[in-house]
Amino acid sequence: MKHALTAGFSAFVLGAALSVAGAASADDAGANNVRDRSIAYAVSGGHWGLYQTADGKAECPDGINEVGPRETFKALFPDDGTKRSVVETQLAREAAIWSPEERAYNFPYHHAGGKVGLGLNLDGKVGPNDFTSPDGEKGIDNQLFRALGCLRWLRGPDGIGYHFSDIYMREFNYNRGLIELTNVDSLADDPDVDVTIYRGRDALMADATGAKIMPGGTQRIDTKFGQKFITHLKGKIVNGVLTTEPVKEMYWPFAWFGGNPGAQHILDMRMRLKLTQERANGFIAGYENIEEWYYGLARGRSTHHLAYGSVSAPGIYKAIHELADAYPDASGKNTAISMAWGTDLTQVFLKKPPKEVAEAAPAASKTERAGDRR
Template sequence: MLAKGFRTYEGKVAAGINLDDKVGKGDFAGPDGSRGIDNRLWRAIGCVSAFRESSKPEIARKTMMSARAPTVIQLRGVDNMQDDPDVSVTIQAVNEPLARDGRGSTLARATFTPVADPRLRATVAGRIVNGVLTTDPIDLTLNYKEQIIDAPRHIRGARLRATFTPDGSVEGSLYGYYTLDSFYDSIEQMTQNGANLSRVSCPGVRLAIDRFADGYRDPKSGRYSAISSAYDFVGVRAFLVAPQQVAQAGASQ
């Protein structure tokens, strides 16, 4: 009853990739015409205004950023930024918030230190082809802290795709199966006022993600525990130093 009137996305096109190497009845077509796109999370919440893009991209990039809990992508073993068949990719949370430059954009070449919690760090094999980085699948936990919300994202079988731009920045996407519980954590932590202002129906979202879940079936209950998803991101170059390096630098001064 509380979810009455909640609308799900019935379109045929969505961003994402084919995560299960199948073309199923509930799959989308990609914007480029590719088939078998798995993004059931968009099927569930694509009609909720709070999750839709409703601004100019250049404005969104300055406002839709994880300021309190940024993520750093560290590359090792790179011989060529255009083509390298074997690179190591570490995706990890850092302690410092994002800083902005005088134009309101994310400050490039800022210094960050990794979060000590090993659950917020994962290393995976990757490759660069024609300037595009892709990785093997890996389970990730990403920090998600915005205003009063503190709900780490657990994404299983995550794959990263990123393109390096001439100015040193990066544009990419993260695909994988978002666990239902961790996604809904970010919804149920909202205040009633926040839900009203953003027009988010918490019961509607809960029913929709349970209905469209398509990843990692629980052997006991027979229910899926995760839902296919796709997220875009942008980033700038940064320095990453170990906490002991910071301590040594302070002591030497």
């Protein structure tokens, strides 16, 4: 099930976002997928955690951003008979994407606003820039939502970035993030479970409707090239919702345009996921280094694609610098921005390598708890 970050819905409450399909069929068949006190899920969809109302007025009071590469180019280089070289026009604009200057971008770029936002309270505080979740939780930290929330590109269900996000998560095997819960006594309530993140190696299977990923598939764990993704966390399950403690950092497989392999490098990362026997969904949240995040965006998208969503990469660059809210550098300038990634997962069985193979792989797990580096 897609979590409810899509336009056209009157309310996008976290509770709804965490609602999960998978009701028992009339035949009452359905396996208990907690085996040996373990259950695992594989990524089968995902979107940025951007709160969205049907008309956008609540979260985008200044309107939707309409200035992208085409509009910028037209304004900078009007068809007025001036002779210009490719170097000083197209290539200059490409360079502005790869090496943007924060102060040099003077086109309008609307931030999202309003009171409601999606994500988690990362710092345990309720600050003036924090959001309140749709179900009333205060202190939601998600400044990346302010930076991205008014881009048509990422607004569902028609934004190109939104549309392809699920497809990329499903079809690019590189994106096969896996979450395994062990020491599970109950999927409904368990005060102490272990959570491990891996990257899987296998494709997902669509069900007979073609619209959903079928639970019950099997994933092999990538212990070779996927070492950096292996992360251990502690968590608890309350009323079927898993909440983990934060971990210092985590890499989450992230291949976008063209399937170029990459990762979201999330600091102070923690998860909150609604769990069922067949599905899980919710948020992976933390902070992302703004330079890393931006170049992930620039690498993952061509100007051509950004143009279709009126996405100004230099505008985003400027916005995330303005909105960064954590990890200050020596000068006191924040280098990271709070974020939430909404993820949909489908139950899978894990096929782990033999113990000797796993032990031979270089250790890269990250168990250090997050410190207060904000």
